[in-house]
Amino acid sequence: MREVAVIGIGKTAFGAFPDRDLRSLAVEAGQVCLADANVSPSQIEAFYLGNFAGPSFVGQNHLAPYIAGAIGIEHVPCTRFEAACASSGSAFFHAVSSVAAGIYDLVLVGGVEKMTSQSTPKVTEILAGAGDMMGEGRAGATFPALFAMIARRHMYQYGTTREQLAAVAVKNHANGAKNPLAHMRKVITMEQALNGKPISEPLTVYDCSLISDGAAAVLICPLERASEFTSKPAVIRGIAQTSDHVALDEKDDITTFRAVKEAAKRAYKMAGVTASDIQFAEVHDCFTIAEIVATEDLGFVQKGCGGPYAISGRTSLTGERPINTSGGLKSKGHPVGATGVAQICDVVQQIRGDAGERQVRRHDLGLAQNLGGSGATAVVTILGAA
């Protein structure tokens, strides 16, 4: 297997853009990415796209060639991957696998979602389709409800508090306020976070990620060719995708995501590192409780200690291991199909030392964790400086 590097990154701003359609967002991210590596569309050998629900959100199917054609990528395999909120993480995993296997050299991976053209109740209904519609979905479980039930159980088993959940939102908003591409560039206080409008008890609006429009893209190639395109390649040291039951009520212990634990184990093994070696991370904070659980599942802290860790300051921009320096899904925004690739862009930006006022001190080894549904798909990627 060949080593694979990220040689180009490109993102649109995340936000609510009534004047932008899905394709124009994806095309913009792709073009920014290609320009970043000084590569022309005609050099691309395959296009992998992550998108959760374009057909439901905007009524468009057959998205991969639809977007590729508009970028100028022609006559190559163009395929859409759907794995709920891990759609583009999954597209990235499969793209990396194909380059590592020697099938292609230059592959563009995109992710896009256009969500804000639908009302919030309709978005809630479409997102619920990432769960089990014959069981939990039929009973009226929304995604906030599923993660609220995870939070309740985590609080019950480990004493996790509302303040610890809110601390995740406060930190991520502080980071996102410094990110020019973030959806909600607003610092919030602990008091605000605790007194938000209830969405699904115990979660308030400040515990929930945003409904966003946006796109992201990365360009990958074999490490041995990376110097043709960039002086700052980011090397994929380890990567794994794993699965678990879709329905939350089929999981033995809902306070942990087995798919994340397993993906992390495999990615650490492939990279030859342990959790303690990871200097910074972008984790899937679709809800504040999800960041707390992620820090446990990734092995940054012991099981049950994610709450105290979240409020300790150790994960802040100047802490020992900064988490979600982009603002995370909470503040940067969560156009679900774009999130996995956007996380890779954010980690690569840190590795390059290009994160401006959000730049972390130690940036040789970073991790991205992308989650689909209530833990049915997980992708963990470890990236390092060349």
Next chain:
Amino acid sequence: MTGTVYTETVVFAPPEQFAADAPYQLGIVELETGKRLTVRILGERVAIGDAVELAETRNQIPFFQKI
């Protein structure tokens, strides 16, 4: 059918088709067989550990209530 509340939440922001029901309590109930079921809660609010029983089934949705 009886069981114990494994976890629960009260939904304030429902999907479109349940807009008229909100706010409503939803829970995962662990049945005596060990199997878990996602259900709606009828009547009095319940907490983790409470004993509950099936009250009725509407549109294939099981509604449980506190015993």
